[in-house]
Amino acid sequence: MTVAVIRFSASNCDRDTRYVFEHVVQAKCDFVWQDENELPADVRAVVLPGGFSFGDYLRAGAMAAHRPIMKAVKRFAEGGGPVMGICNGFQILCEAQILPGILMPNHHNRFVCSTVELKTPGGGLGALKNYAPDETIKLPIAHHDGRYYANDDDLMRLTRDQMIALTYVDKDEHNNAKVNGSALGIAGIFGGPTRNVLGLMPHPERRSELCLGGTDGVRMLQSLLS
Amino acid sequence: MSSLSPSEVQSVTKLLGRHPSKLEEGLFTAMWSEHCSYKSSKIHLQKLPKASPRVLVGPGENAGAVDIGDGLCVVFKVESHNHPSFIEPFQGAATGVGGILRDIFTMGARPFATMNLLRFGSPSHPKTPWLVDGAIRGLSGYGNCFGVANVVTDVAFDSCYDANILVNAFAIGVCKHSELQSGTAKGLGNAVVYVGAKTGRDGIHGATMASESFDDASHERRPTVQVGDPFKEKLLLDACLECFEKKLVVGIQDMGAAGLTSSSYEMASRGNSGLNLHLDKVPLRDAGMQPYEIMLSESQERMLLVAKQENVVAIKEIFERYDLDAAVIGEVANERLVNLYWRGDCICSLDPLWLTDEAPVLRRPSARPEIASEARAMTKQQAPEGFTQYDRHIGLGTLVAGDESDAALVRIPGTNKAIGLSIGCDEQLCAANPFEGARRGFARQVLQLACIGTEPIGATDCLNFGSPEDPCVMWSFERAIEGLCEAAAAFKVPIISGNVSFYNQTNEKAIYPTPTVGLVGLREGYAHFATRDLKRDDDVQVFVGVKHHDLACVHTLAQWLIPLVRSGEVDTARVTEKGDDLLGVIIAAPKTKVAAISKNVPGEFLIMEQ
Numbered sequence: 001m002t003v004a005v006i007r008f009s010a011s012n013c014d015r016d017t018r019y020v021f022e023h024v025v026q027a028k029c030d031f032v033w034q035d036e037n038e039l040p041a042d043v044r045a046v047v048l049p050g051g052f053s054f055g056d057y058l059r060a061g062a063m064a065a066h067r068p069i070m071k072a073v074k075r076f077a078e079g080g081g082p083v084m085g086i087c088n089g090f091q092i093l094c095e096a097q098i099l100p101g102i103l104m105p106n107h108h109n110r111f112v113c114s115t116v117e118l119k120t121p122g123g124g125l126g127a128l129k130n131y132a133p134d135e136t137i138k139l140p141i142a143h144h145d146g147r148y149y150a151n152d153d154d155l156m157r158l159t160r161d162q163m164i165a166l167t168y169v170d171k172d173e174h175n176n177a178k179v180n181g182s183a184l185g186i187a188g189i190f191g192g193p194t195r196n197v198l199g200l201m202p203h204p205e206r207r208s209e210l211c212l213g214g215t216d217g218v219r220m221l222q223s224l225l226s
Numbered sequence: 227m228s229s230l231s232p233s234e235v236q237s238v239t240k241l242l243g244r245h246p247s248k249l250e251e252g253l254f255t256a257m258w259s260e261h262c263s264y265k266s267s268k269i270h271l272q273k274l275p276k277a278s279p280r281v282l283v284g285p286g287e288n289a290g291a292v293d294i295g296d297g298l299c300v301v302f303k304v305e306s307h308n309h310p311s312f313i314e315p316f317q318g319a320a321t322g323v324g325g326i327l328r329d330i331f332t333m334g335a336r337p338f339a340t341m342n343l344l345r346f347g348s349p350s351h352p353k354t355p356w357l358v359d360g361a362i363r364g365l366s367g368y369g370n371c372f373g374v375a376n377v378v379t380d381v382a383f384d385s386c387y388d389a390n391i392l393v394n395a396f397a398i399g400v401c402k403h404s405e406l407q408s409g410t411a412k413g414l415g416n417a418v419v420y421v422g423a424k425t426g427r428d429g430i431h432g433a434t435m436a437s438e439s440f441d442d443a444s445h446e447r448r449p450t451v452q453v454g455d456p457f458k459e460k461l462l463l464d465a466c467l468e469c470f471e472k473k474l475v476v477g478i479q480d481m482g483a484a485g486l487t488s489s490s491y492e493m494a495s496r497g498n499s500g501l502n503l504h505l506d507k508v509p510l511r512d513a514g515m516q517p518y519e520i521m522l523s524e525s526q527e528r529m530l531l532v533a534k535q536e537n538v539v540a541i542k543e544i545f546e547r548y549d550l551d552a553a554v555i556g557e558v559a560n561e562r563l564v565n566l567y568w569r570g571d572c573i574c575s576l577d578p579l580w581l582t583d584e585a586p587v588l589r590r591p592s593a594r595p596e597i598a599s600e601a602r603a604m605t606k607q608q609a610p611e612g613f614t615q616y617d618r619h620i621g622l623g624t625l626v627a628g629d630e631s632d633a634a635l636v637r638i639p640g641t642n643k644a645i646g647l648s649i650g651c652d653e654q655l656c657a658a659n660p661f662e663g664a665r666r667g668f669a670r671q672v673l674q675l676a677c678i679g680t681e682p683i684g685a686t687d688c689l690n691f692g693s694p695e696d697p698c699v700m701w702s703f704e705r706a707i708e709g710l711c712e713a714a715a716a717f718k719v720p721i722i723s724g725n726v727s728f729y730n731q732t733n734e735k736a737i738y739p740t741p742t743v744g745l746v747g748l749r750e751g752y753a754h755f756a757t758r759d760l761k762r763d764d765d766v767q768v769f770v771g772v773k774h775h776d777l778a779c780v781h782t783l784a785q786w787l788i789p790l791v792r793s794g795e796v797d798t799a800r801v802t803e804k805g806d807d808l809l810g811v812i813i814a815a816p817k818t819k820v821a822a823i824s825k826n827v828p829g830e831f832l833i834m835e836q
Contacts, residue, residue, distance in 0.1 A: 009549065010460040012373025016622045019639055052371040055457025111366055111615045142370070142617040206619045211637065211752065 008064040013050035034067035045082040045224035048089025061091030090199035101150030107181030122165030126195035130219040137216035139202035256484035260437035263585035266694035290722025292684040301335035302398035306727035314451040315360025320368040328480035334407035335399030341378040347388030366615040371456035376616035378628030389732035409479035412497035418556035422528035426511035429524025478531040489530040494578035500559035509551040592700035632674040646680030646747025664709030676784040679791040680747025687724040692736025716777035754794035767836035771810020
């Protein structure tokens with residue numbers, strides 16, 4: 001039962017992600033290189049970690065989305081396997097069209113690193129099954145391109161089908177997130193046949209140990225294995 | 227572009243026994259520049275204390291290394307990238323942090339934190355907003371993409387920096403003692419391998435540009451500013467660390483100032499070896515490049531390594547997997563000469579020591595200024611706007627960053643250890659009295675480390691001054707060094723690496739003497755530390771201080787504070803000066819606790835309710 005953390009060229013949160021799975025969640029965790037064609041035979045869950053894969057060349061996640069391993073990840077997701085895309089991982093899932101929409105540059109066009117309050121409209125579902133519906137939690141964000149955008153139809157569908165997993169608490173008068181302009185304040189969404197895919201911009205692996213400020217993140221990492 | 231001074235040309239002619247060729251002149255100009263040779267500062271830098279039982283690598287290598295116990299060490303250094311950042315702030319700052327990161331991982335250590343000290347001109351100067359915006363985007367853009375937490379930024383504004391901004395970048399990494407690498411070429415017949423990005427025309431004579439004062443034509447120097455690619459640098463890090471892990475490398479050095487020239491001649495000098503280099507084998511971005519350009523290009527994200535012939539295939543495979551160039555460009559030779567070949571012809575043959583050890587050592591005249599400058603009040607930002615542009619959390623190490631506490635505390639995941647990090651300078655006092663300013667600045671940083679419960683174990687310095695050709699600047703430089711010497715000796719902190727940046731002046735106007743210090747602390751366990759913000763409404767604040775001239779008292783104050791912080795008794799503290807005399811901390815705690823703490827303090831402490 002292995003958690004596969006996919007490494008793309010210049011992913012930089014891969015080691016952090018693996019550290020938390022091994023030391024905090026206490027799960028077996030392996031790196032899988034972007035050019036592999038298959039996931040490990042005993043794979044239990046797949047995580048696409050944060051970073052600036054390919055230097056965000058063209059668009060964040062655009063290059064990584066077309067690496068050989070993504071075919072296997074797509075198959076795994078379509079088969080109901082748990083997949084979590086964190087930050088750059090979320091961007092890659094959107095570019096690979098495993099999730100709808102796109103992450104655009106923050107509306108203020110600056111990188112923002114901050115610990116933000118979030119709500120869990122997806123609490124009780126998918127990878128958020130260990131959270132209450134509409135629980136308020138705190139997670140760190142660190143991104144330049146975190147403004148979620150989807151066309152009106154997709155946004156309506158996400159809302160109607162309860163696929164919005166996480167939202168930023170602080171929104172402006174247009175209902176966009178104040179911190180980066182995300183539509184409907186979306187910080188994370190579900191996908192896949194059984195909400196088995198979760199893409200989110202905040203970093204749960206950075207909020208899984210008390211000494212780092214809190215443990216609101218660890219429950220969603222643990223849920224990938226149960 | 228400046229060239230060698232007449233007396234330097236004479237020295238070169240004497241060494242060669244003839245006039246130098248254009249290529250040789252280029253090589254000597256770069257290597258004997260102030261930036262590369264430290265010719266005006268060498269005799270003074272030697273006075274700085276550099277030893278302690280913990281020091282594993284002192285000055286002379288690409289960065290210093292200090293033991294932190296359990297077979298681990300930290301590797302750190304601070305460097306300047308002032309001149310390029312003024313000309314082109316985004317790329318200048320970006321390549322500044324790129325360069326310092328390479329200095330750390332070339333030593334075998336994985337970088338886990340950076341800090342920076344930035345000095346800009348007056349907020350009302352028309353260029354200041356452009357410089358601030360560019361520098362912060364450059365530093366954060368590069369560091370975030372590479373993937374290292376920037377935990378402290380010390381930003382201040384003063385008109386003395388109007389035309390000479392300062393960008394000092396610090397980086398620290400960790401590794402096992404056994405993983406430390408060296409920038410040495412040795413082993414007759416070993417391969418010399420160029421790895422990383424291709425060589426282009428950017429940055430040619432960058433080192434020389436950093437060794438001159440600016441004048442009105444400075445904007446014409448834009449082509450001398452290097453261009454950085456943090457994506458390439460992350461791949462370079464991954465590839466190098468994999469090579470180190472597999473023990474494939476004999477020696478390695480990053481190509482920084484003066485690019486292929488400095489790395490090859492310095493590695494050969496350290497190893498007392500010779501090298502044969504075939505320049506036509508160097509991977510180029512522009513096929514038309516000539517030997518002169520190839521040798522002096524400062525294209526980024528490149529390393530030069532030496533390896534046994536039998537390991538070359540494995541090295542190439544690793545770099546190919548990371549999509550980086552890896553080309554054998556030469557071999558270690560038996561006679562101590564660096565021979566440059568171009569399409570089969572030997573076009574240059576020099577003893578590497580001529581460019582390194584034989585560089586001039588100048589005893590510049592120094593003269594006390596008649597009127598000591600009056601330090602103006604500077605605009606300093608405690609939690610500067612722009613700090614949120616830096617990723618402070620990557621690496622899962624940051625317990626507290628510089629926006630919440632005077633020094634940052636970063637744990638080493640997988641161990642019980644945490645590292646304290648502080649960067650700063652007391653240039654206001656330095657302007658009036660460089661000796662006292664350097665000394666008090668260091669003392670202040672020791673107290674900052676105490677606020678987060680750490681004892682200092684090592685320091686690195688970046689000495690930013692005006693032109694060394696000005697005797698008054700030299701006088702300030704010497705006094706600042708004396709202040710650092712006294713402080714480092716008093717706190718028993720070795721200064722294990724550093725950098726000198728002279729020529730921070732435009733026409734006749736020089737900056738304040740700005741001797742930046744990066745101070746590193748250590749503690750086992752990290753449950754409690756103090757931050758600046760008040761925790762409880764009914765807390766009482768009290769200043770506990772000593773006379774800053776008496777470093778033994780400052781040391782006692784730090785030793786008094788550390789256990790109180792570590793136990794959690796003091797959770798709110800910040801360092802401050804009071805008047806001209808006093809240096810100490812303002813702590814906040816419930817009234818009864820403050821009373822208890824204040825009861826048994828040493829006699830030298832002054833306690834003042836706030």
